[in-house]
Amino acid sequence: MAGIALDQVSKKFGLVEVIRDLSLEILEGEFVVFLGPSGSGKTTLLRMIAGLESIDSGALMINGVRSEGLAPGQRNLAMVFQNYALYPHMTVAENMAFGLKNIGLPAGQIKARVAEAARMLEMEKLLARRPAELSGGQRQRVAIGRAIVKEPKAFLFDEPLSNLDAALRVRTRVELAELHQRLGSTMIYVTHDQTEAMTLADRIVILNNCRIEQVGTPIEVYTRPASRFVAGFVGSPSMNFLPVTLTGNGDRVAARLGDGAVVPLLSAPAGEGPWELGIRPEALTVVSEGLTRATATVVERLGDRTLVYAKLSDGTQVIAQDSGKSAVKAGDSISLGFDTSELHLFDGQGRAVLV
Ligand SMILES: Nc1ncnc2c1ncn2[C@@H]1O[C@H](COP(=O)(O)OP(=O)(O)OP(=O)(O)O)[C@@H](O)[C@H]1O
Ligand SMILES: [Mg+2]
Numbered sequence: 001m002a003g004i005a006l007d008q009v010s011k012k013f014g015l016v017e018v019i020r021d022l023s024l025e026i027l028e029g030e031f032v033v034f035l036g037p038s039g040s041g042k043t044t045l046l047r048m049i050a051g052l053e054s055i056d057s058g059a060l061m062i063n064g065v066r067s068e069g070l071a072p073g074q075r076n077l078a079m080v081f082q083n084y085a086l087y088p089h090m091t092v093a094e095n096m097a098f099g100l101k102n103i104g105l106p107a108g109q110i111k112a113r114v115a116e117a118a119r120m121l122e123m124e125k126l127l128a129r130r131p132a133e134l135s136g137g138q139r140q141r142v143a144i145g146r147a148i149v150k151e152p153k154a155f156l157f158d159e160p161l162s163n164l165d166a167a168l169r170v171r172t173r174v175e176l177a178e179l180h181q182r183l184g185s186t187m188i189y190v191t192h193d194q195t196e197a198m199t200l201a202d203r204i205v206i207l208n209n210c211r212i213e214q215v216g217t218p219i220e221v222y223t224r225p226a227s228r229f230v231a232g233f234v235g236s237p238s239m240n241f242l243p244v245t246l247t248g249n250g251d252r253v254a255a256r257l258g259d260g261a262v263v264p265l266l267s268a269p270a271g272e273g274p275w276e277l278g279i280r281p282e283a284l285t286v287v288s289e290g291l292t293r294a295t296a297t298v299v300e301r302l303g304d305r306t307l308v309y310a311k312l313s314d315g316t317q318v319i320a321q322d323s324g325k326s327a328v329k330a331g332d333s334i335s336l337g338f339d340t341s342e343l344h345l346f347d348g349q350g351r352a353v354l355v
Contacts, residue, residue, distance in 0.1 A: 002028035002063050003186060004049060004154060009058030009068075011048060018044060018210045021058070026188065028063070031180050034190045035197040036207030037233070042190040044210070046156050049188065050079050063153055073103075078152035082159040084143030086131040093118075093127040096145045110149075117148040120182065121175075137168040144179070154186035161196065173199060194234050198222070206230050228350035231278050237307060239344070240284060240318045242277045255345070258314035261292035263338050267354070271347035278344030278352075281307060286322040287337035294318060296332045310334060 004026040011019040019041055026032045034042040047053040049060065051072035060068040067075055086095050093114055100110045118124045121141045131139055140160060147155055157176075161169045177200055180187055191197055197204050198218040206213045206221060206229075214226040225231035231239045244255035246269070253268045255277045263277065286308055294310035297317075306326035310318055320336055322328055345353050 003030065004063075004188070005059075005061040006045075006049070007059040007061070009048065009060065010056050011044060011053065012056050019048070020210075022210075022212060023058075024205060024212065024215070026186060028186055029184050031177075031187045031189065031200055031202045033197040033201035033204050034188065034207055035192065035194060035204050035233070037192055040192075040207040041210035042192070042207055043158055045207070046079070046158055046188060046190050050077055050156050051075050052079075076150075076153045077156055078147035078150045078154075079156040079158065080143050080147050080160045082162050084140060084160070086139060086142055088131050091128050091130055092123065092134070092142050092145075095131070095142055096149050099146060100149055113149040113151070114145075117145040120148065120179065121145050135168075136164050137172055140164060140172060141175075144176075148179075148183070152185070154188065157187065157189040159191055160189075162191075162193075169196075176200065194236065198234070204234075206233065208233075224352070225278075225344065226352050228276065228278070228346040228352070231344055231346070231352065235280055237281055237319050239278045239280045241346070242279070242316055242318070244275050244277045244345075246273070246275060257292065257312065258316050259292055259312040260314075261312075263291060263343070264340055265343065265345070266340070269345050269347070269353040271349075271351065271353050273348050275348070276346045278346060279338060279342065281319045281321045283339035283342035284318060284320045285337050285339070286320055286326065286328055286334050288335060290335040290337035293333055293335050294320070296328050296330055296334055299326070299328055299330055301326070308334065310336070 006022060006024045008021045008023055010021060034045060036042050044053060048055050055068040059066060062075055096114045096117060097110045118127055123141055126138060161172050164172060173196060189200060201218055203215060203217055204221050205215050208229050214221055214230045221230055221234050242257055244257055247254050247256050253265045254262045255265055256262050294312050296308050296310045298309040300307040304324050306322040306324060308320045308322055308328050310320055328334055347353050
């Protein structure tokens, strides 16, 4: 089988087991993003695939070859780090050629590969410069070029854009997406930035405490988060979580909010509370006659829409959305409409139960 597969891999640092029985399959040509907060195990997992960390138990398959025992150089992968140290005394071309010289590739082939990578990354005019004469984004491109010339089976990126300023991050992100389309290679990309994950990934692997919370396409993890953790981590501003009690039975089930308002649910959930109703700001909107009322505390005008931070009568805080031309001011009493087709319900374990 092509691609990369982890089968029940575990990893200990000293006596502490950080990764336990983790399994994951990445298809050939897929762009997979590892997304999670700091310390969730993203780098460790990537380094285990690269061979920079050992795998204590379990199997790693790379393009059908059992690889957990192979040295990093034998795995035919290229890794791009956040701190992409370039050799300062070498030109761009020499930096890209360095790894290939080391493995003894003939000079003609090295030249051809460097030229091709430079063309792809639109760096032909920069080949004679040294790193000090490049912008941060250009340096990052050299680091990616250094990976491309290796013609690896897969690219592994560990937060490669986090040293760039916001505008350059967006530009380089688009370049990476284009590069993936052109090369068609398998790419694994680590980030804690959910926008990068949503925009780049074919599938996102969401990690929490070194465990996989969910694997899915960006739209799947956004619209059908499997857990409260995923629901809260993906999406900005974050989903609202409202403590509720369930009332009724059969097909007339509802969730009662802390202020007494009742939100109808489509079906009775299985599981045990305490329950939380999840609703994203775009599904909780300022309307003329909604399900409940709240007092606006802060109003953020984003141009195309307005975010209204508000408090229900029992003190529960929510973020609601209004149009760009919203007339709501801080202190106003507002009415909130719930889009009941966009509700999420989480049980006492934080698991999503369909409503
Ligand atoms: N060499 C090490 N020795 C001991 N513990 C380690 C080592 N490397 C990582 N860890 C632990 O493993 C866990 C996962 O760390 P890891 O670096 O993979 O997280 P991360 O998701 O990449 O975080 P960040 O977003 O901050 O880079 C953390 O609890 C960390 O403290
Ligand atoms: Mg990391």
